Amino acid sequence: MSMVIITINGKEFSAKTGEMVVDVARKNGIYIPTLCNMEGVIPQGSCRICTCLIDGRTMAACTTPVSHRMNVETNNAELEKIRTTIVELLFAEGNHYCPTCERSGNCDLQALAYRFNVLVSQFKQIFPTRNVDAKNPKILIDHNRCIQCKRCIRRMGGSGKPAWFSFKDRGHKVKVNIDHELTADFTDEMAQKAMDTCPVGAILKKEKGFDVPIGRRKYDTEPIGTEIEKEGAKL
Amino acid sequence: MDNHKSQKSFVADGNHCSCDCSSLHTILAKYDNDSSRLMDILIAVQEKAGCIQEKAVKEIAKALNLSKVDVEQTLSFYHFFSDGAKADYAVYLNDSVVAEMMGREDIAKTFEEEVGVTFGKISEDGKIGLFNTSCIGMNDQEPAAIINQRVFTKLTPEKVRKIVIEMKNGKSIDDIVGSNVENNIKKQGPILTKDIEVGEGLKKAVEMKPETLIEEVRQSNLRGRGGAGFPTAMKWKFCREAAGDKHFVMCNADEGEPGTFKDRVILTERPEMVFEGMAIAGYAIGAEEGILYLRYEYKYMQSFLENVLQEMRSKKLLGENIFGKFNFDIRIQFGGGAYVCGEESALIESAEGKRGEPRDRPPFPVVKGYMQQPTSVNNVETLSAVVKIINKGAKWYRSLGTIDSTGTKLMSISGDCEKPGVYEMEWGFTVNDILQMVGAKDVQAVQIGGPSGNCVNPAQFNRKVAYEDLSTGGAIIIIGKERDLLKDVVLNFTNFFIEESCGSCVPCRAMTVQYRNRLEKILRGNGVAKDIEAMLEWEKVMKTNRCGLGHSAANPILTTIQNFRELYDAKLQKDTDYVSEFNLEAAVQESCKAAGRQPNLGGE
């Protein structure tokens, strides 16, 4: 595999061809905010939060492979504003009740809102009518909190077909659709994996919760991205 | 207004579809139980049974080795598929801007009165369903509706009454009078003129080496006519050079941009030329298979086009050993009703039997397209132009138009004018030229390039229509002085994008809705200057979207803020930067009603 040199925020790094910008940045201790992206899962740029300036153009860092002499700027006031706006859009689009959510403190959306100092969304709340699907014996899908990132669709059930999870409908009505037949004998491990795959509280494992009290959870103690940035500081 | 178009679950009790097992198995066998042909399978079942019920979904999933949700994700994406109840006659009435201008409201009212249900519903006896649909490519003959794949144009209340009576009587759709599509070619130029024999271009093409052929196209400076304007020769070169087991040519006949109908006219008037252009493209890039992706709205053309293909095969212009040089054949792939499928990577996804979600790029379709193989997607008009270029030479083609925009452009012109129709024009004409030509008076605005384009004001009517100035895929909508531009046009277009977003990208899916909310707030008289600033600011977020739909979905609002700012300003509240839209009286109405009290807002 051949190597390329790319510049991120003014510093040069070497990377393997085919690697995505977001992964190269992470490995080098540079945090690019993401939501729909997940390490090891085929990327699909849909949340657009990882938008960076790549060779002067706004591009999604999770789906842009590196190329030789590429120049990446991961953050500036404008990019931060774009990301903040996307977070606000998501809060307005769904029904998110952080204080009572099992994922509070472990939720990427909430953590990004804190990181970007979102106190209230600039957008009108849509308050869509969405349901809770509790048919599966092990997991509960609360569509109110779903941000349509497709992580469960891409990660659960292996790659390809037949799919366990998929999208249904389109546009602002799009929702995750779970195949109840194929997931009827979900094990505890699968349920845990599904819950861990969801960046928010839309997939919850049944009969268990609040193991770690709110206040002592991952993002309660430090902002999202800190882990990566701490590594970066050591380099 | 946003819930009317979604097809599914239009619950009408008791009308369940019936696709018996034997016909389902015949359909599945016809497509070799191949999951990449899921679109064709769903279309066949939908047409046979009037809907695609859960039972059929399960059978299809089993046969194709898919899960139920796999089938549902495709099924639910397209608005001509129904998973709920069926109607013997499904009436899809266009609700685009020009349909409204031409009197759609009366037509809709007449349908509702005669059928006895409102739009979005099916009559109790299960006979007739009324649905709205986005532009069906008939802007020059609106109001128009599609009923069971047949198109009924220039509807009047009387016509509607007759049609409803005949539907109630159970007449076969082909026997119902009034189904008629006009071609309305108002100006014929070098592309539309029939001055060469079918097959001449292809014959000349195969006498050249593919590289020489591509060079000839490069010399002509031909750029894609689908809207993006990418140089055709360059696309072919990249595609030819890309490694793959097979290469594919796809002709984009999705024509979904509201106001565009020129590809329909080319396909009815000169279908041989389009297929010949596909074959030439096939020879150039080294493909043996071509796919014509045709929007479902044009389903009525199917047998006509299949006959043309058959004839060309019998003349050995398609099939094996064409002019002793190469093999090439074409199949027609229908869509299912989704504007975004005109975007080339969404078109490919759809042709593979999937949801029409645009792909992330890179890789580009020329490298990894249909079935992950190098694919050249070209517009109908682009491929037609190629035939003439090969025949008459690049030099001849370059002599037409401007330096940056060579050749001619087919314009679909509609709206407030005397002579709507298709005009083939040499590039470089001005907006004023058009207005004169089509007999348009008292013009308030001209929408260039459909909703995703630019809405220009009279001070800009001397601008040139060409890639170097006002670029367009060919749609021109003329908006008269008497129209309420913001409400009748901009709001309608914004709703169109909300309906048609594939839903993947957050800004496209959610911001379009917020744009509408803000526009409606302004239309209610509750807007403030800050709302305009915010809408302008959001453009940066829209530009982060994955595909062109998301990039341009705010254009109706953004270009009118730019060119018709006074219309917005007139509606804004002055000297304040906050208007509460909260209405206490309305908010307590329900609870007061429940408690049997009068609202007492005075606090006494």
Ligand SMILES: Cc1cc2nc3c(=O)[nH]c(=O)nc-3n(C[C@H](O)[C@H](O)[C@H](O)COP(=O)(O)O)c2cc1C
């Ligand atoms: C939302 C969207 C819709 C589109 N619709 C069409 C269409 O209906 N027909 C078309 O030829 N191109 C359409 N395009 C452009 C195609 O992506 C592509 O550029 C074109 O088919 C390439 O052919 P050309 O180079 O011959 O223009 C659309 C693009 C977008 C983003």
Ligand code: SF4
């Ligand atoms: S921009 Fe809109 S239509 Fe295009 S991929 Fe994103 S969500 Fe889909």
